[in-house]
Amino acid sequence: MLRSLACSRLAALAFLCLGFASLAKAQSVSVFASGFDNPRGLKFGPDGYLYVAEGGAGGTLSTVGKCPQAAGLPDGPGPYTGGFTSRISKVDHHGHVSTVADHLPSSQTSAAFGNLVSGVADIAFFRGRLYALEGGAGCSHGLFGTSNGVLRINSDGTWKEIADLSAFVMANPTKNENADDFEPDGTWYSMISVHGRFYAVEPNHGELDSISTDGTIRRVADISASQGHIVPTVVAYHDGDFYVGNLDTFPITPGASVILKISRAGEVCVWASGFNTILGLDFDDEDNLYVLENTVGAPGPTPGLGQVVRINEHGTRTVVVSGLFLPTGLTVGPDGNLYVSNYGFGLPPNGSGQIVKITIHSEED
Numbered sequence: 599m600l601r602s603l604a605c606s607r608l609a610a611l612a613f614l615c616l617g618f619a620s621l622a623k624a625q626s627v628s629v630f631a632s633g634f635d636n637p638r639g640l641k642f643g644p645d646g647y648l649y650v651a652e653g654g655a656g657g658t659l660s661t662v663g664k665c666p667q668a669a670g671l672p673d674g675p676g677p678y679t680g681g682f683t684s685r686i687s688k689v690d691h692h693g694h695v696s697t698v699a700d701h702l703p704s705s706q707t708s709a710a711f712g713n714l715v716s717g718v719a720d721i722a723f724f725r726g727r728l729y730a731l732e733g734g735a736g737c738s739h740g741l742f743g744t745s746n747g748v749l750r751i752n753s754d755g756t757w758k759e760i761a762d763l764s765a766f767v768m769a770n771p772t773k774n775e776n777a778d779d780f781e782p783d784g785t786w787y788s789m790i791s792v793h794g795r796f797y798a799v800e801p802n803h804g805e806l807d808s809i810s811t812d813g814t815i816r817r818v819a820d821i822s823a824s825q826g827h828i829v830p831t832v833v834a835y836h837d838g839d840f841y842v843g844n845l846d847t848f849p850i851t852p853g854a855s856v857i858l859k860i861s862r863a864g865e866v867c868v869w870a871s872g873f874n875t876i877l878g879l880d881f882d883d884e885d886n887l888y889v890l891e892n893t894v895g896a897p898g899p900t901p902g903l904g905q906v907v908r909i910n911e912h913g914t915r916t917v918v919v920s921g922l923f924l925p926t927g928l929t930v931g932p933d934g935n936l937y938v939s940n941y942g943f944g945l946p947p948n949g950s951g952q953i954v955k956i957t958i959h960s961e962e963d
C-alpha cells in the first residue's frame with residue numbers, strides 16, 4: 599500500500615527524538631500509552647477502553663515460487679516475507695496496555711523497500727463483539743495458507759475469519775489496478791461498523807466494500823474506476839454517506855490528497871481537496887471532521903511532519919496539532935478528544951509506537 603515508503607526509513611531513525619519533542623511544545627498533546635509495534639487503526643470499545651491494531655514485526659517466512667507475488671522493485675514492495683507477530687492491544691483509562699489477541703498474521707516488504715510492516719490494520723465493534731481487519735496475510739505476503747479478511751475476536755483471544763477478502767479481490771478485479779504496484783491479496787487498511795455491516799477500504803486495488811457477519815462481501819464502490827490509482831486508505835461515516843481519504847502515490851505532490859464522499863449506492867464525488875497523505879478520518883458529535891495527514895511538505899513520508907486538520911460544519915479548516923511522527927490512525931474518543939497512533943511505521947519492532955491524546959478545545963478558545 600505505502601508505495602515508495604522506503605524513502606522514509608533512514609530518516610525515521612534519525613528523528614526518533616525530534617518527533618515527540620515537537621509535540622511536547624503543544625500543551626494539548628500527551629502520550630496516552632506506549633510500547634506498540636506499528637500501531638494502526640484504533641477504536642474505543644463498549645467497555646470504554648481503547649483497542650489498538652498493531653501491525654507487528656513481520657517475519658522471515660517466504661512463499662516465493664509457490665504463488666503470485668506482489669510487484670517488486672523499482673516501484674513495488676515485493677517479495678514479502680511474513681510471520682505471526684501482529685496483535686490487538688487494549689488500553690485502560692490510566693494508559694496501561696494489555697494484549698487482547700496475538701500471533702496474528704504480519705508481513706513485511708523486501709529489505710530494499712524498507713522492511714515495512716502490515717498486519718492487523720483496524721478494528722470495529724458490533725453488538726459488543728470485537729472484529730479485526732487483517733491486511734498483512736495471504737500467500738503474496740509470504741504466509742501460505744492464510745488470507746486477508748475480517749476476523750471475529752473471541753473473549754479468550756482466539757479468532758476466526760468470517761470473510762475472505764483475499765479471495766474476493768482476486769475474483770473481482772477493479773477497473774484501474776496498477777501493475778507496477780500490485781498486491782494480489784490487497785493491503786486492507788480501514789474498517790468501520792455501520793447498521794450491522796462492516797465497511798472496509800482496500801488501498802492497492804482501490805475499493806470500498808461491505809461485509810456482513812455471515813461472510814457476504816459486496817463492493818460498494820470501485821474507487822479506481824473514477825479516480826484512478828489514488829490509494830484510498832480510510833473510511834468514516836456521517837449522515838448517511840461514507841467519507842474516504844486517500845494517501846496518493848509517491849513522491850508526494852503537495853495538496854494532491856482528497857476526501858471523497860460516497861453514497862450508500864456507490865456514487866463517488868470529491869468532497870474536499872488540498873490535503874496530504876491522509877491516513878485517518880473521524881467525525882465528532884458537533885459535525886467536525888478530523889483529518890490525519892501522515893506527512894506535510896515533503897516528497898516522502900517524513901518524521902515530525904504529520905498533522906491533524908479540523909474541518910467544521912461550515913468547511914473552515916484549522917490545524918489542530920502538527921509535529922506528529924509518521925502517524926497512522928485516528929479516532930475521536932468518548933471524551934471528545936483525539937487519539938492518534940504515532941510512530942506508526944518505518945521503525946524497528948521495539949515497542950516504539952505510541953498513542954497520543956490530543957485535547958480538543960473549542961474554536962473560540
